[in-house]
Amino acid sequence: MDQNITPHVLPTACDFTVFGGTGDLALRKLLPALYHRDLEGQLPADYRILGVSRSDLDDAGWRAEVRTALGVHVDAADLYDGAVDRFLARLFHLNLDAEAPEDWDRFHALLKDRPHPEEAVRVFYLAVAPKLFGSICQRLDEIGVVDEHARVVLEKPIGHDLASAREVNDAVGRVFAEPQIFRIDHYLGKESVQNLLVTRFANTFLEPLWNSRWVDHVEITVSETVGVGGRGEYYDNAGALRDMVQNHLLQLLCLVAMEPPTYVGRETVRDEKVKVLQALRPMAAEDVDRDTVRGRYDAGLVDGVAVPSYADDLGHGGSRTETFVALKTEVQNWRWAGVPFYLRTGKRMDRRASEIVVVFKEPPHSMFPGAEGTTAPNRLHILVQPDEGMRLHLTAKEPGPGGYRLRPVSLDLSYATAFDARLPDAYERLLMDVIKGNPTLFMRRDEVEAAWTWTEPILRRWAATPERPKRYPAGTAGPTSAAMLLERDGRTWTEPDQ
Numbered sequence: 161m162d163q164n165i166t167p168h169v170l171p172t173a174c175d176f177t178v179f180g181g182t183g184d185l186a187l188r189k190l191l192p193a194l195y196h197r198d199l200e201g202q203l204p205a206d207y208r209i210l211g212v213s214r215s216d217l218d219d220a221g222w223r224a225e226v227r228t229a230l231g232v233h234v235d236a237a238d239l240y241d242g243a244v245d246r247f248l249a250r251l252f253h254l255n256l257d258a259e260a261p262e263d264w265d266r267f268h269a270l271l272k273d274r275p276h277p278e279e280a281v282r283v284f285y286l287a288v289a290p291k292l293f294g295s296i297c298q299r300l301d302e303i304g305v306v307d308e309h310a311r312v313v314l315e316k317p318i319g320h321d322l323a324s325a326r327e328v329n330d331a332v333g334r335v336f337a338e339p340q341i342f343r344i345d346h347y348l349g350k351e352s353v354q355n356l357l358v359t360r361f362a363n364t365f366l367e368p369l370w371n372s373r374w375v376d377h378v379e380i381t382v383s384e385t386v387g388v389g390g391r392g393e394y395y396d397n398a399g400a401l402r403d404m405v406q407n408h409l410l411q412l413l414c415l416v417a418m419e420p421p422t423y424v425g426r427e428t429v430r431d432e433k434v435k436v437l438q439a440l441r442p443m444a445a446e447d448v449d450r451d452t453v454r455g456r457y458d459a460g461l462v463d464g465v466a467v468p469s470y471a472d473d474l475g476h477g478g479s480r481t482e483t484f485v486a487l488k489t490e491v492q493n494w495r496w497a498g499v500p501f502y503l504r505t506g507k508r509m510d511r512r513a514s515e516i517v518v519v520f521k522e523p524p525h526s527m528f529p530g531a532e533g534t535t536a537p538n539r540l541h542i543l544v545q546p547d548e549g550m551r552l553h554l555t556a557k558e559p560g561p562g563g564y565r566l567r568p569v570s571l572d573l574s575y576a577t578a579f580d581a582r583l584p585d586a587y588e589r590l591l592m593d594v595i596k597g598n599p600t601l602f603m604r605r606d607e608v609e610a611a612w613t614w615t616e617p618i619l620r621r622w623a624a625t626p627e628r629p630k631r632y633p634a635g636t637a638g639p640t641s642a643a644m645l646l647e648r649d650g651r652t653w654t655e656p657d658q
């Protein structure tokens with residue numbers, strides 16, 4: 161059977177190990193996601209969740225931590241005593257230093273401590289610092305727990321540049337075959353992001369317009385109100401370009417720009433995404449100077465609350481790291497040549513809103529001479545968060561007998577209302593895909609490396625220039641030069657629609 165369309169099956173037994181089981185990601189995202197899937201009865205009949213960390217915790221201690229975390233990160237309406245207790249009973253904690261070779265025998269023993277251990281699918285989720293990825297994989301290999309059904313999940317960032325990404329990929333690849341490696345980008349698990357593929361390719365009306373003939377430009381905005389929180393050390397080494405653009409924003413761009421695959425299969429979508437990344441206009445030094453803007457938040461007001469500057473969040477003022485990026489790029493192929501793609505993302509901005517906006521060209525001819533009112537180009541907003549949905553802006557006639565008075569109106573699709581259902585968190589979908597062995601929504605090695613290939617010249621140029629990121633007050637839309645990036649092209653950023 162074609163590997164692309166082999167059905168993905170739920171195994172009957174699974175050991176899901178979270179390296180970093182006491183960390184922020186595990187407690188805030190992974191365990192709540194697994195709890196929700198357990199609540200829906202979707203996890204394998206015989207599953208265990210094994211948490212690994214250096215913390216001196218026994219099973220009861222970890223279960224208590226996870227209970228507290230569920231209380232904070234799961235809606236109270238979804239917390240039933242019986243369900244929480246049943247879920248917690250599946251959890252086991254192992255106190256292990258991933259860097260201490262002598263500790264690993266105990267992990268081996270834990271994996272073997274179940275009836276028919278060879279029948280359980282083993283998932284190894286590496287929710288730890290990336291510097292541990294290679295050595296953890298090597299130890300897993302040495303203790304003999306990696307068989308052909310095993311899977312490893314790598315959290316971003318995969319490296320901090322192309323060379324280091326290759327090193328990580330090589331180290332992990334020495335133990336796991338590419339189809340067993342799940343490089344997670346949680347944006348791909350968001351409902352509205354997956355729906356972008358369905359909207360484009362399961363309908364006929366958009367595709368004929370989805371090209372340089374009809375599209376004026378595309379904007380992708382991921383605006384956050386949060387600062388760097390407790391992740392200052394990681395963030396200061398990364399910055400917004402590595403943390404958000406190299407992965408999440410480029411993935412969104414790929415889904416907007418890609419060609420239709422023959423069908424949605426484990427490699428077909430990824431093949432098309434790689435082609436988009438390879439078609440991105442390479443950034444020479446002068447392109448970086450002209451088409452990118454870096455910013456850094458100062459103290460300000462976010463949602464009416466005073467927040468400190470990045471330097472204060474970090475505890476020192478010596479950093480040159482950007483917390484905001486805006487840039488212009490182009491996909492150099494037949495479909496998109498000449499259409500600018502504007503991307504921006506930042507922390508401590510005026511609102512939390514992630515949106516893709518496709519702005520169409522003006523009609524070629526106005527057949528309402530002297531019409532009153534206002535018109536605006538058609539725009540399709542794909543709302544990624546906080547609300548998920550879609551909004552199409554059209555021009556309509558205002559009702560009334562007095563001739564043509566035109567007004568922009570919108571057609572709205574809110575998923576929550578249209579489907580009257582709780583929208584699962586992105587991790588819920590992605591963790592189920594890992595358990596079932598479906599890598600379609602995960603990044604393949606060549607994708608990650610193509611994304612770094614495009615990103616790296618920007619990093620190099622920024623490092624080589626004495627200029628520092630432009631300052632913006634927290635609670636605003638970023639530095640003014642981000643607005644100028646579009647204004648010089650006769651355009652303006654579209655206000656987020658939520």
Ligand SMILES: NC(=O)C1=CN([C@@H]2O[C@H](COP(=O)(O)OP(=O)(O)OC[C@H]3O[C@@H](n4cnc5c(N)ncnc54)[C@H](OP(=O)(O)O)[C@@H]3O)[C@@H](O)[C@H]2O)C=CC1
Pocket residue numbers: 179180181182183184185186212213214215256257258259286287288289290292315316317394
């Ligand atoms: N938090 C988030 O929202 C996101 C995180 N990520 C990535 O996920 C990874 C984890 O992030 P996050 O949860 O925030 O990090 P945290 O620092 O909160 O947690 C790290 C976890 O790893 C454990 N750990 C650290 N060193 C070792 C070791 N030598 N052996 C065993 N366990 C160890 C820690 O426990 P202990 O110290 O007790 O050993 C802890 O459980 C990082 O790579 C991060 O970049 C990616 C996207 C979002």
Ligand SMILES: O=C1O[C@H](COP(=O)(O)O)[C@@H](O)[C@H](O)[C@H]1O
Pocket residue numbers: 346384386403404514
């Ligand atoms: O990967 C990351 O994503 C979050 C934003 O995720 P969202 O689902 O809340 O939009 C970002 O805050 C973080 O810095 C980054 O590492």
